[in-house]
Structures are given as C-alpha cells and as structure tokens.
Amino acid sequence: MQIKPILAALRRHKAGTILIALQIALTLAIVCNALFIVHERIDRVNRPTGMDESNVVVVQNRYVGSPPNFVPLIKTDVQALRSIPGVEAAYTTNSFPLRRGGWSTGIQTKPDGTKDGLPTALYFGDEQTLKALGVRLIAGRNFNPGEVVIVQPQQRPAPPQVIVTKAIVDKLFPNGDGLGKTIYLSKGKPSTIIGIVDKLTVPWIDFDHMDNVTIMPLIFNSGYQHFVIRTRPGEQDAVFKATAKTLYGVNRMRVLSEKTGVRTFDMVRSSAYETDRGMAILMSVVCGVLLAITAAGIVGLSSFWVGQRRKQIGVRRALGARRSDILSYFMTENFLIALAGVVLGVILAVGLSQWMFTHFEMKRLSFTYVLVGVVVLLGLGQVAVFAPALRASKVSPVEATRSV
Amino acid sequence: MFGYYLELALRSLRRSRALTALMILAIALGIGASMTTLTVLHVLSGDPLPGRSGSIFMPRLDPRGLRGFDLSADLPAQVTWTDGVNLLNARRAHRQALMTGGALPIQPDDPSIDPFFVSARYTSADFFGMFDTPFRYGQAWSATEDEQRAHIAVIGSELNDRLFHGENSIGRTIHANGADLRIVGVLKPWRPVPHFYDLNTTNYGAAEQVFVPLTTSRAMRLTRNGGVECWGMGSGDEDHMESASCVWLQLWVELDDAAAVASYRRFLEGYAREQVASGRYDRPARAELTNVMHLLDEQGVVPGDVRLQVWLSLGFFVVCLVNTVGLMLAKFMRRAGEVSVRRALGASRRSVFTQLLTEAGIVGLAGGFGGLAVALLGLAIVRMQPNPAAELAHLDLTMLAATFLVSLFAALAAGLVPAWRACRIPPALQLKSQ
Numbered sequence: 001m002q003i004k005p006i007l008a009a010l011r012r013h014k015a016g017t018i019l020i021a022l023q024i025a026l027t028l029a030i031v032c033n034a035l036f037i038v039h040e041r042i043d044r045v046n047r048p049t050g051m052d053e054s055n056v057v058v059v060q061n062r063y064v065g066s067p068p069n070f071v072p073l074i075k076t077d078v079q080a081l082r083s084i085p086g087v088e089a090a091y092t093t094n095s096f097p098l099r100r101g102g103w104s105t106g107i108q109t110k111p112d113g114t115k116d117g118l119p120t121a122l123y124f125g126d127e128q129t130l131k132a133l134g135v136r137l138i139a140g141r142n143f144n145p146g147e148v149v150i151v152q153p154q155q156r157p158a159p160p161q162v163i164v165t166k167a168i169v170d171k172l173f174p175n176g177d178g179l180g181k182t183i184y185l186s187k188g189k190p191s192t193i194i195g196i197v198d199k200l201t202v203p204w205i206d207f208d209h210m211d212n213v214t215i216m217p218l219i220f221n222s223g224y225q226h227f228v229i230r231t232r233p234g235e236q237d238a239v240f241k242a243t244a245k246t247l248y249g250v251n252r253m254r255v256l257s258e259k260t261g262v263r264t265f266d267m268v269r270s271s272a273y274e275t276d277r278g279m280a281i282l283m284s285v286v287c288g289v290l291l292a293i294t295a296a297g298i299v300g301l302s303s304f305w306v307g308q309r310r311k312q313i314g315v316r317r318a319l320g321a322r323r324s325d326i327l328s329y330f331m332t333e334n335f336l337i338a339l340a341g342v343v344l345g346v347i348l349a350v351g352l353s354q355w356m357f358t359h360f361e362m363k364r365l366s367f368t369y370v371l372v373g374v375v376v377l378l379g380l381g382q383v384a385v386f387a388p389a390l391r392a393s394k395v396s397p398v399e400a401t402r403s404v
Numbered sequence: 405m406f407g408y409y410l411e412l413a414l415r416s417l418r419r420s421r422a423l424t425a426l427m428i429l430a431i432a433l434g435i436g437a438s439m440t441t442l443t444v445l446h447v448l449s450g451d452p453l454p455g456r457s458g459s460i461f462m463p464r465l466d467p468r469g470l471r472g473f474d475l476s477a478d479l480p481a482q483v484t485w486t487d488g489v490n491l492l493n494a495r496r497a498h499r500q501a502l503m504t505g506g507a508l509p510i511q512p513d514d515p516s517i518d519p520f521f522v523s524a525r526y527t528s529a530d531f532f533g534m535f536d537t538p539f540r541y542g543q544a545w546s547a548t549e550d551e552q553r554a555h556i557a558v559i560g561s562e563l564n565d566r567l568f569h570g571e572n573s574i575g576r577t578i579h580a581n582g583a584d585l586r587i588v589g590v591l592k593p594w595r596p597v598p599h600f601y602d603l604n605t606t607n608y609g610a611a612e613q614v615f616v617p618l619t620t621s622r623a624m625r626l627t628r629n630g631g632v633e634c635w636g637m638g639s640g641d642e643d644h645m646e647s648a649s650c651v652w653l654q655l656w657v658e659l660d661d662a663a664a665v666a667s668y669r670r671f672l673e674g675y676a677r678e679q680v681a682s683g684r685y686d687r688p689a690r691a692e693l694t695n696v697m698h699l700l701d702e703q704g705v706v707p708g709d710v711r712l713q714v715w716l717s718l719g720f721f722v723v724c725l726v727n728t729v730g731l732m733l734a735k736f737m738r739r740a741g742e743v744s745v746r747r748a749l750g751a752s753r754r755s756v757f758t759q760l761l762t763e764a765g766i767v768g769l770a771g772g773f774g775g776l777a778v779a780l781l782g783l784a785i786v787r788m789q790p791n792p793a794a795e796l797a798h799l800d801l802t803m804l805a806a807t808f809l810v811s812l813f814a815a816l817a818a819g820l821v822p823a824w825r826a827c828r829i830p831p832a833l834q835l836k837s838q
Contacts, residue, residue, distance in 0.1 A: 015733055015821065015822075015825065016730060016733055016734070019726055019729055019730035019733065020730060022726050023723060023726045023727055023730065026719065026722060026723045026726065027723055029719075030716070030719045030720065030723065034716065037712075062507075062509065062521055064509040064511060064519040064581065065509075065581060065582065066581050066582060066625075153642055153643075154642065154643055154644070223627075252518070253519065254519075255509060255518070255519055255520055255521050257521070271790070274789070274790060274791070275707075275709060275789075275791065278789060279709055279712075279713075282713065283716070286437070286716060286717075286720055289433060289720075290720060290723055293429075293430050293433070293723065293724060293727050294723065294727065296426050296430075296727070297426075297430075297726075297727040297730050297731060300423055300426060300730065300731045300734055301730050301731070301733075301734050303734075304734030304735075304737065304738055307738065308737070308738070356712070359711075360708050360711070360712055361708070
C-alpha cells in the first residue's frame with residue numbers, strides 16, 4: 001500500500017483531516033478516563049464486607065416514649081425475632097457493614113496511651129453475632145451469653161472481652177500473638193482479645209481503615225437500635241415479610257420507618273452504593289454516545305470525501321486499480337488519520353487523568369485503559385469508514401469519462 | 405433577503421436529511437447533557453439565603469485541647485455550650501441564634517395513626533428573624549419564652565398538613581415523647597438549599613419540621629442529633645453535654661454592615677483571649693467569622709462527583725461541536741457548485757457567508773429544542789435518584805434561555821470556518837471543472 005499518495009491527498013483536505021483526528025483524540029481522552037472511573041466504581045460496589053450477605057434481614061428501630069430502661073424492651077424484641085420461623089440467629093446492635101453510620105474509637109495498647117490510637121469501628125453484639133453476620137472466626141472463641149453486659153448512654157463501651165478483625169491484630173501485634181492480648185478502648189479499661197475474625201468491614205463506605213472492626217458483647221440502653229437477622233436459606237422473603245408484623249405485635253410504641261425500617265442486606269448494599277452505581281451507569285452511557293457520535297462523524301466526512309472524489313476514483317479504476325485497491329485506500333487513509341488522533345489522544349488522556357488526580361482525589365489512569373481505548377478507536381474508525389469505502393470501491397471506471 | 409436565505413437554508417437542510425439530523429442530534433446531546441449537569445451544580449451550589457447570606461456569619465473559636473494542635477487546620481464549625489450561651493447572651497450582634505438538631509417521635513391524637521419521627525431543631529428566638537423563615541400562621545417565640553423554657557413549638561407546613569390537615573393549628577398541642585408542646589407558629593414550606601445552618605445533620609435534606617426553644621429541649625431532655633466533637637475527658641454523654649469539653653452547637657449571628665462585622669470580630673477575639681487568660685482554653689487564642697458562602701465552600705458541600713459530571717459533559721459537548729464542525733464542512737463544501745453559481749451571478753462573498761451561517765443558525769435552534777428535551781429528560785432521571793438533593797433539580801428560566809443561546813452560538817461558531825472556506829472557493833474554477 002502506498003502511503004505517500006494518501007498523505008499528499010490528505011494535505012488537500014486539511015480541515016476535515018484535522019477535525020476527524022481532533023474528534024478521535026478528544027473521544028479517546030474522555031472515553032478511557034470515563035471507563036477507568038466506571039471500573040473503579042464497579043470495584044467499589046463489589047467490595048466484600050466479609051459477611052455472608054445472602055439470607056440477612058436488618059431492622060432499624062426507634063422506640064416511642066422514654067422509659068428509664070430500654071433493655072427489657074430490646075431483649076423481648078430479640079427473643080420475638082429469634083422465634084420467627086426460619087430465623088437462624090438474631091441480635092441487636094448499633095451498626096453493621098454498609099449502614100453508613102456508626103461508632104468509632106482509637107485502640108490503645110497501653111492503659112494511659114496518649115497518642116491517637118488505631119482507628120476501629122465498634123459493633124455491639126452477643127453470642128449470635130458471628131452466626132448472624134456469617135463471618136469466619138479464625139482464632140479464639142465466640143462470646144458466651146454470660147459475657148454480654150449492659151452499657152448506659154453515659155458510659156463508654158469497653159467490655160472485658162472483645163473479638164477483633166485480623167486487620168487489627170496484624171497491625172497491633174505483627175508477631176502473630178494477638179489472641180489473648182489486652183487492648184484499651186477507653187482510658188484505663190482493659191479488654192482482652194478472645195477471638196479473631198477473618199474479615200469484616202466498617203459501616204462507612206469511605207474510611208481509611210475499612211477492615212478495622214471491634215465486636216463487643218453488650219446491649220446499649222438506647223431507644224434507637226438495629227437488629228440483624230440471619231434466616232435459613234430460601235426463607236429470607238418470608239422472614240422479611242413477617243418481621244415488621246412480629247415487632248409491632250410485641251409492642252406498638254415504635255417506629256420502623258417506611259424506607260429503612262426493614263431491609264434485606266441486598267437493599268442495604270444497593271442503597272449504600274447508589275451514587276457509585278449511578279456514576280458508573282452515567283459514565284458508560286456517555287462513553288457509548290460519544291463513540292457513536294464519533295463514528296457518525298467519520299461516516300459523514302468520509303462519505304463526503306468519497307462523493308467529492310468520484311472522478312479521481314474513476315480515473316484510478318480506469319488505469320487498472322482493482323476494487324480492493326480503492327477500498328484499502330480509504331481504509332488506510334482513515335487509519336492514518338485515526339493514528340494521528342490516538343497519538344494526540346493518549347497525550348490528552350494522560351493530561352486529563354493527571355488533572356483529575358489533583359482536583360478530584362482520583363487514582364491515576366492505568367495504562368491498560370489507554371491501550372484498550374487506542375484499539376477501540378482505531379477499530380471504530382475502520383468500521384465507520386467501511387461503508388463509505390465500499391461505496392467508493394463500487395464507483396465504475398466510466399465515471400472518469402463522465403465530465404468534461 | 406433574510407427570508408430568502410432562510411428558504412435556501414431549509415431547502416438545503418432538507419436535501420441531506422441524515423446529515424442534518426446528525427448535526428442537530430450532536431448539538432442536542434451535547435447541550436442537553438451539559439445543561440443537565442450544570443443545573444444540578446447550580447442547584448447544589450446555590451445561595452441558601454439569597455440577598456442575606458452575606459450578612460449571616462458563624463463565629464468560630466478554638467476551645468480544643470492541645471493534642472493534635474495544628475495552626476493551619478480549620479476551626480471547628482460548632483461551639484461548646486458554655487461559649488454558645490456566653491456569646492448568645494452577650495447580644496453583640498443584630499441577631500444571634502444558638503441551635504442543635506434533634507428527632508422527636510410525634511404521637512398523633514388520632515390513635516389509628518402510628519407514631520412517627522420528625523427531625524427537629526432546638527434553637528433560640530432569633531432563628532426565625534435571622535433566616536427570614538416565612539410564617540403561614542402565628543409567629544416566632546420571644547427571648548422571654550427562651551428564658552422561661554416554655555413548652556412551645558413552631559412547626560413546618562408538612563407536619564401541619566399531616567397532623568391538622570393544613571388548618572390554623574395555633575394553640576393546639578403536639579405530643580412528643582411525653583412532652584406536650586403548644587404550637588405558636590406554623591411555617592410556610594421553607595427549605596434552604598444547602599441546609600447551611602447545620603451541615604452535620606444533613607447537607608441537602610429538608611428543613612426540620614419542629615422547632616423548639618433550645619433551653620426547653622435541654623430541660624425536657626429531648627433527643628439530640630448531630631455532630632459532636634470531644635477532646636480531653638469529654639464524652640458525648642447526653643446528661644452532661646452542658647459541661648462536657650465537646651463542641652456540638654451551631655451559633656449564627658447577623659451583622660448588617662462592615663462596621664458591625666469589624667466590631668464583632670474585635671469582640672470575638674477579645675473573648676477568645678479572655679478564655680485563654682482564664683485558663684479555659686489550652687490553645688492560643690483564635691477567632692474567626694465565616695459567612696455562609698465561605699463556610700459552604702470550606703466544608704466542600706458540593707459533591708466531587710457533581711463537578712466531575714459537569715466537566716465530563718462539557719468535554720462531551722466539545723466533541724459534539726467538533727463533530728458538527730466536520731459535518732458542516734462536508735455539507736457546505738459539497739455545495740461548492742451551487743455557491744459558485746451564486747457568486748458568478750453576482751452574490752458577494754458576504755451574502756454567501758451570511759446565507760451559510762443562516763443555515764448553521766437553524767441547526768443551532770433545532771439543536772436548542774432537542775437539547776431542551778434532552779435536559780428535561782436528564783433532569784427527570786436525576787430526580788428519580790433517591791438522594792435528598794435530587795428532587796431539587798429543576799430547569800429554571802436562566803438555564804432555559806442559556807440552553808438556546810449556547811446552542812445557537814455553538815452552531816454559529818461551528819459554521820464559521822466551513823462557511824468561510826466555502827465562500828472562498830474561486831467560482832470560475834468550480835464552474836469550469838463541472
């Protein structure tokens with residue numbers, strides 16, 4: 001294939017050539033950054049919590065009225081939930097993964113530590129917590145019912161026994177001897193690590209220490225709490241439907257809000273990552289439309305060029321050029337323009353990524369995405385130009401003689 | 405002459421329908437996407453108190469302990485009970501209000517309605533005057549009632565509709581967790597966007613539905629909500645919030661002119677120095693007055709995703725424009741013959757240029773209509789999102805006008821180079837080669 005005559009011809013269509021190349025460059029820059037964002041969001045949305053998320057129902061409950069002690073009400077509710085047919089485990093807590101609200105504190109390893117401790121989320125629970133969440137205990141033991149203490153609102157929660165995640169022990173006791181060690185969650189109050197779970201994430205979706213969680217055997221005396229219920233496989237829907245009825249049956253003086261009162265864990269997950277999913281969808285749609293518009297632009301300009309050069313094509317055909325020569329002429333021409341476009345596009349893409357890195361706290365674009373973008377746009381150009389090029393190849397040699 | 409150009413333009417546009425449709429579609433999508441995201445940004449970064457926000461300030465102090473001291477860090481956006489009450493009672497500003505958020509369970513008189521929770525704000529008398537809340541019935545309570553810890557409330561229109569079917573409910577009682585509160589005022593629908601006076605409870609959520617004097621709420625131990633930042637021995641223990649070393653209240657003052665601002669700033673700095681001198685503050689004396697818009701800016705209220713979407717849509721628009729320039733070039737150059745005939749018959753370059761730009765303008769207007777449709781659709785999709793700010797996304801008149809103007813200008817700009825090139829074609833050469 002002769003490239004020189006193509007370049008010479010392009011020199012006579014500077015404006016159109018530059019426009020197509022520019023459009024390809026901009027499209028490449030936007031598309032590969034957008035797809036990178038889509039990828040990051042999808043990764044976030046699919047992050048595991050460490051829980052077995054199927055067959056879990058959660059309840060957000062507020063009691064109405066102000067009795068001095070909510071604990072008897074809470075205990076009655078937990079008993080009622082445990083006796084719903086199909087329920088395997090249930091407990092009351094302040095928070096759970098993806099709830100996007102909860103407590104955190106700093107863990108100290110000395111009773112009078114003054115530095116900021118290792119941040120950890122706090123989950124309240126009891127002997128059924130591990131089963132209800134479906135997390136794996138990798139060392140030590142579970143709580144026993146006698147260890148569950150009552151904590152008043154004015155007290156700082158720091159029970160004698162705690163279960164922590166592996167991430168915490170790895171950080172605090174790198175030698176691997178964390179089990180049985182003492183930590184301090186409140187000044188001067190020791191807590192012994194009696195168990196270690198493999199993985200469990202904090203309630204927030206943006207936190208520097210996603211895997212730092214401490215589970216405490218306690219019931220918090222408050223009019224606002226959550227219940228987490230694990231059902232037997234296949235009975236989640238039945239339990240989901242029965243939950244509100246059961247709780248209202250026990251005690252009407254409560255509010256289970258319409259939207260967040262009773263939810264399956266799937267609902268919790270999807271509402272936690274709603275904006276991320278929305279952003280991913282938006283970015284994908286924009287990419288799709290951009291590629292379509294770019295393709296349409298290429299078809300439009302190439303068709304115009306073919307129309308403009310019918311006579312020249314006819315002359316070439318009359319001088320012995322085969323149809324495939326004409327076809328490959330236009331295909332190559334487009335490839336050269338697209339190549340110039342993607343070279344510029346790669347520079348723009350990297351610049352854009354750098355700009356987003358400084359302004360939006362985003363990761364830098366991975367090179368795979370640039371590469372994929374380059375291939376996609378070169379391919380897109382070839383596909384878009386194929387129809388006009390095919391039409392060009394069908395120009396009959398007679399065209400050469402048509403006009404004066 | 406313009407009528408003739410219009411006719412020529414329409415005829416030409418009709419001749420190559422696919423190309424015309426593609427140009428209009430590209431402009432419409434670009435404009436529509438940009439207007440959607442810009443409207444969302446415009447709504448989210450709006451002024452919650454138009455015309456007044458410049459004179460509403462948040463006095464800020466630094467009562468925290470020495471641990472983690474960093475002179476360059478922002479001061480807390482909340483105050484302790486002691487500082488809040490001191491500054492409130494000093495009455496050095498035109499108006500001042502101290503407040504915190506809360507939630508109240510409302511037990512309707514009608515036993516068939518289940519109790520429900522509403523968000524509440526515990527504040528002081530000046531809140532209503534300072535933020536210019538519109539009253540449907542009744543009025544704000546007075547400073548005397550603040551002192552008396554009166555069992556009264558101002559309720560929002562939504563709650564009034566729900567409990568009293570929108571009737572004048574002044575003097576009636578709401579039951580909240582055993583507390584009986586007499587209604588003294590009912591607001592008209594009121595929703596400052598963003599929820600600037602307390603960004604901890606919500607940033608774009610609706611305004612509260614029950615307003616109770618702060619003093620009353622503390623005396624009756626009503627449930628408190630919101631951000632609490634503690635240091636030293638401070639803990640968020642509800643029974644001792646008044647003495648705890650924690651910031652948990654929002655203080656706002658109204659200062660009408662520069663002199664009042666300067667004088668209040670001097671007063672606040674003096675106050676901070678006194679606290680340091682008396683040993684109440686461990687850190688060096690710092691005091692600041694931040695106005696509403698600065699605070700919103702500093703707290704980064706507008707989500708990064710929204711800005712990102714604006715940039716994305718603008719980038720998209722640029723690609724659409726480049727695309728349109730290319731298509732117009734193809735379209736105009738294809739008519740080299742026609743242009744040459746007109747030129748040969750005596751049309752000036754200028755009139756050819758004007759004629760081609762008329763064509764571009766028509767594409768622009770059509771693109772504007774298309775863009776409007778796309779933007780309305782886009783905003784409808786945005787409103788379907790469940791986050792509290794989404795329901796606010798509506799196209800206003802400014803954005804509507806902007807849609808058409810931008811579209812028209814974009815199309816004219818896109819037509820400029822192609823039209824210029826088309827009218828530079830030497831007519832003789834074209835005619836000869838045909």
